[in-house]
Amino acid sequence: MTDQRTPAQSADAPSENAPDRRAPEFRPYHHPAAGWGAAKSVSRFLLREREFVDGPRAVQRMNHEGEGFDCPGCAWPDDLKGLRLDICENGIKHVSWEMTHHRVGPEFFAAHTVTELSSWSDEQLERQGRLTHPMSYDPDTDTYVPISWKDAFALVGRTLRELDSPHRATYYTSGRLGNEATFLYQLMARELGTNNLPDCSNMCHEASGRALQAALGTGKGTADLKDWEVADALFILGVNAASNAPRMLTSLAEAHKRGAKIVHINPLVEAAATRTIIPHDFVDMALFRSTPTSSLNIQPRIGGDMALLRGMAKAVLAEAETDPKALDREFVERYTTGFDAYRALVEATPWEEIERQSGVARADIAKAARVYCEADRSIFSWCLGITQHEHGVDTVREIVNLLLLRGNLGREGAGPSPVRGHSNVQGNRTCGIDHRPPQEFLDRLAKACAIEPPREHGLDTVRSIEAMHRGEVTVFVGMGGNFALAAPDTAYTSEALRRCELTVQVSTKLNRSHLVHGRRALILPCLGRTEKDLQKAGKQATSVEDSMSMVHLSLGMKRPASPHLLSEPAIIAGMARAALPDSDTPWEWYVEDYDRIRDTMARALEGFEDFNRRVRLPLGFRIKQPARELVFRTASGRAEFSAAGLPDVVPADGVLKLGTMRSHDQWNTTIYSDDDRYRGIKNLRTLIFMNAQDMRDRGLTLFDEVDITSTARDGSTRSVHRYKAVPYDIPRGCAAGYMPELNVLCAIGDYSTQSDQPLMKNVDVTVRPSGTGDGDRAAG
Numbered sequence: 001m002t003d004q005r006t007p008a009q010s011a012d013a014p015s016e017n018a019p020d021r022r023a024p025e026f027r028p029y030h031h032p033a034a035g036w037g038a039a040k041s042v043s044r045f046l047l048r049e050r051e052f053v054d055g056p057r058a059v060q061r062m063n064h065e066g067e068g069f070d071c072p073g074c075a076w077p078d079d080l081k082g083l084r085l086d087i088c089e090n091g092i093k094h095v096s097w098e099m100t101h102h103r104v105g106p107e108f109f110a111a112h113t114v115t116e117l118s119s120w121s122d123e124q125l126e127r128q129g130r131l132t133h134p135m136s137y138d139p140d141t142d143t144y145v146p147i148s149w150k151d152a153f154a155l156v157g158r159t160l161r162e163l164d165s166p167h168r169a170t171y172y173t174s175g176r177l178g179n180e181a182t183f184l185y186q187l188m189a190r191e192l193g194t195n196n197l198p199d200c201s202n203m204c205h206e207a208s209g210r211a212l213q214a215a216l217g218t219g220k221g222t223a224d225l226k227d228w229e230v231a232d233a234l235f236i237l238g239v240n241a242a243s244n245a246p247r248m249l250t251s252l253a254e255a256h257k258r259g260a261k262i263v264h265i266n267p268l269v270e271a272a273a274t275r276t277i278i279p280h281d282f283v284d285m286a287l288f289r290s291t292p293t294s295s296l297n298i299q300p301r302i303g304g305d306m307a308l309l310r311g312m313a314k315a316v317l318a319e320a321e322t323d324p325k326a327l328d329r330e331f332v333e334r335y336t337t338g339f340d341a342y343r344a345l346v347e348a349t350p351w352e353e354i355e356r357q358s359g360v361a362r363a364d365i366a367k368a369a370r371v372y373c374e375a376d377r378s379i380f381s382w383c384l385g386i387t388q389h390e391h392g393v394d395t396v397r398e399i400v401n402l403l404l405l406r407g408n409l410g411r412e413g414a415g416p417s418p419v420r421g422h423s424n425v426q427g428n429r430t431c432g433i434d435h436r437p438p439q440e441f442l443d444r445l446a447k448a449c450a451i452e453p454p455r456e457h458g459l460d461t462v463r464s465i466e467a468m469h470r471g472e473v474t475v476f477v478g479m480g481g482n483f484a485l486a487a488p489d490t491a492y493t494s495e496a497l498r499r500c501e502l503t504v505q506v507s508t509k510l511n512r513s514h515l516v517h518g519r520r521a522l523i524l525p526c527l528g529r530t531e532k533d534l535q536k537a538g539k540q541a542t543s544v545e546d547s548m549s550m551v552h553l554s555l556g557m558k559r560p561a562s563p564h565l566l567s568e569p570a571i572i573a574g575m576a577r578a579a580l581p582d583s584d585t586p587w588e589w590y591v592e593d594y595d596r597i598r599d600t601m602a603r604a605l606e607g608f609e610d611f612n613r614r615v616r617l618p619l620g621f622r623i624k625q626p627a628r629e630l631v632f633r634t635a636s637g638r639a640e641f642s643a644a645g646l647p648d649v650v651p652a653d654g655v656l657k658l659g660t661m662r663s664h665d666q667w668n669t670t671i672y673s674d675d676d677r678y679r680g681i682k683n684l685r686t687l688i689f690m691n692a693q694d695m696r697d698r699g700l701t702l703f704d705e706v707d708i709t710s711t712a713r714d715g716s717t718r719s720v721h722r723y724k725a726v727p728y729d730i731p732r733g734c735a736a737g738y739m740p741e742l743n744v745l746c747a748i749g750d751y752s753t754q755s756d757q758p759l760m761k762n763v764d765v766t767v768r769p770s771g772t773g774d775g776d777r778a779a780g
């Protein structure tokens with residue numbers, strides 16, 4: 001493996017004498033999630049960001065019926081009643097982060113070379129504030145210098161026109177992008193002639209999309225918030241809801257209050273699996289009254305969910321022998337196919353294998369199965385703990401298998417409900433960001449937009465990185481996000497980006513991806529979601545789609561951070577016109593009034609008929625989903641059981657399965673602080689959570705320094721040094737630590753053969769006390 005270290009990676013823990021290094025602390029957290037802890041954290045944060053006046057005002061306008069902007073924090077749907085302050089600690093932080101008073105202007109870039117900035121921490125970079133001017137990299141001075149929008153677009157246009165094939169460029173989307181900009185972006189790529197449209201979804205829910213598509217003929221969940229309100233049982237798998245989808249806490253607490261059962265399945269018992277104080281319930285807040293959010297916690301080994309789910313299915317089928325109601329035979333016969341093969345496989349899978357692969361005792365699996373059998377209506381909800389594995393697709397299909405057994409589909413209070421990540425990642429896919437677009441989508445697009453879209457598949461995230469590394473792709477456009485840090489194999493990805501002829505980053509804040517750049521590089525600053533977007537026809541709103549397929553408008557109301565910012569649709573149109581001077585697409589006309597984009601989308605996208613009217617309804621509209629109506633667009637026209645064998649997920653002796661995850665105080669690559677409140681951690685990110693016995697086996701105690709070495713499928717190794725070990729309630733053989741830092745350990749070639757997703761929750765590592773092993777010599 002390469003040993004080129006880029007300053008970009010924080011492969012090593014910062015040295016002890018680095019400034020601002022407070023002593024790490026670890027004190028297990030015993031309070032309810034959210035509540036006053038969250039309120040305190042918010043006020044401290046707002047004070048620090050000097051947003052005490054604007055912050056709360058903005059928050060009142062967030063996620064509100066009618067006017068207001070959609071919280072860019074996560075994709076959890078808005079409270080349907082539209083009356084309460086449906087907000088959360090992390091949403092407030094996220095919004096305030098965008099509204100900071102700090103600015104990164106031309107003077108800043110003149111004062112700091114890129115080489116110097118490369119030695120800054122990621123947190124320091126983003127803390128500098130909002131970008132204000134378009135900037136272009138000047139190799140002579142190693143600085144970014146101002147460039148006019150016109151010249152910036154001309155540079156992009158010229159470079160793209162000079163490529164000998166449109167496939168030499170790749171167009172990344174991070175899931176923030178509104179639907180209208182998304183539509184223009186994919187239109188630009190396809191009019192240029194490529195489906196190279198990698199997105200962050202390639203790293204989060206690709207597995208869910210593919211599994212649901214194959215099983216049910218839809219790429220999305222079918223349950224919505226109303227269903228959550230009436231379900232009898234909720235199964236929550238592989239999500240840290242208190243930190244990453246905090247508004248789910250409200251649904252969990254309300255479910256508990258009405259007597260529904262909640263089962264959490266996670267190697268870690270996360271804060272959402274204990275108790276919560278609902279932040280907008282003022283009485284509960286005042287009385288410190290908390291509500292339990294769990295009836296049962298099950299801790300499988302990392303990657304052990306599929307075996308656990310199969311065990312539940314085995315118990316359901318066994319139960320059906322004495323209690324026919326356990327199995328919904330009528331549903332199975334009428335709507336599904338593949339049941340006999342599935343039942344045979346489940347019956348042939350011995351309990352010993354299920355226990356060994358799941359790491360959960362049969363008696364505990366039976367408890368979960370009991371909850372399932374006793375509930376008339378069940379929802380299964382999951383996130384990255386399920387998807388970022390080799391067998392992510394099979395596991396999501398096993399969830400569907402289990403739902404089908406009891407007819408938990410197409411009726412109120414039941415169904416699959418994946419928790420999406422970025423606030424509009426689901427909308428991005430709906431509106432065309434797909435490197436494997438269905439032919440019917442391309443046919444409609446061709447007709448609505450009078451273009452000849454390319455028909456062959458394009459590159460996803462991993463394949464784009466490999467192609468840049470080989471020199472086959474030479475232009476990278478990043479529509480938001482922080483690709484250099486978010487993608488796997490930090491060193492390899494950095495090399496890949498550096499080999500580009502041109503890298504273009506459309507961003508709101510300074511980040512690592514601006515410093516890991518191609519021969520030519522542009523930073524194009526855009527409006528944030530909270531800001532007023534004024535175009536020729538007046539104030540513009542953009543639409544977004546949440547986790548549960550609700551599409552609604554988001555209207556920014558803050559004064560833009562700088563008069564030089566452009567909206568994302570305007571930036572895309574500027575690049576498109578420069579690259580396609582003779583294009584018949586009315587790029588400029590579209591940007592004058594986003595209703596015009598929506599009119600075209602209404603013709604191009606299924607389910608968007610009458611888009612402009614319906615999106616203005618008080619809560620927007622729900623995209624119709626055939627699977628919800630028991631119409632299955634699968635090969636068989638039925639819901640399909642799958643019958644995949646159980647994967648072997650038990651690590652070899654001495655090896656730990658490492659899952660990389662977020663702390664409470666971060667938003668993907670944006671780190672707010674080094675604290676992780678609900679896990680009891682202060683002032684520390686370079687850590688590894690381990691089972692206490694696994695620590696003793698290695699002679700480790702709290703905060704001992706360790707080197708962590710991963711071994712990839714191709715045998716190559718990667719290491720990080722001087723991380724601190726923390727004993728934690730996690731099954732033996734499992735370990736956890738933080739992304740994006742630990743992307744250093746994720747090999748580029750280690751992605752799922754089922755979903756092409758990098759195996760970010762499934763890294764084989766060895767852990768040794770620092771300074772005692774090969775880890776010292778292993779390359780970065």
Ligand SMILES: Nc1nc2c(c(=O)[nH]1)N[C@H]1C(S)=C(S)[C@@H](COP(=O)(O)OP(=O)(O)OC[C@H]3O[C@@H](n4cnc5c(=O)[nH]c(N)nc54)[C@H](O)[C@@H]3O)O[C@H]1N2
Pocket residue numbers: 073074090204237238239240241243244245265266267268270301302303304305383384385386420421422659660661662663664666667668669761
């Ligand atoms: N505040 C905040 N909100 C966010 C984000 C953020 O960074 N900050 N990111 C957004 C994005 S883009 C996304 S995709 C989502 C991510 O939301 P999550 O999926 O919650 O993200 P992670 O922090 O990666 O946490 C994964 C969870 O999976 C568990 N896990 C790990 N391995 C396994 C396993 O094998 N099986 C099971 N059952 N569980 C496992 C971990 O213990 C952890 O609780 O959140 C979104 N919301």
Ligand SMILES: Nc1nc2c(c(=O)[nH]1)N[C@H]1C(S)=C(S)[C@@H](COP(=O)(O)OP(=O)(O)OC[C@H]3O[C@@H](n4cnc5c(=O)[nH]c(N)nc54)[C@H](O)[C@@H]3O)O[C@H]1N2
Pocket residue numbers: 126174175176200201203204384421422479480481482483485486487488506507508509510511526527528529568660661662667668669670739740742743746760
């Ligand atoms: N090891 C490991 N790696 C992971 C994961 C993991 O669990 N483990 N999770 C993966 C997942 S699920 C995801 S989604 C990716 C996240 O990958 P990305 O989406 O690429 O990363 P973010 O950190 O969300 O991007 C932050 C940047 O977005 C820009 N930005 C913010 N708001 C806007 C806006 O409104 N418009 C524009 N144009 N730019 C804006 C800012 O400049 C900010 O610096 O990371 C993936 N990487």
Ligand SMILES: [Mo]
Pocket residue numbers: 200203204421422
């Ligand atoms: Mo994500």
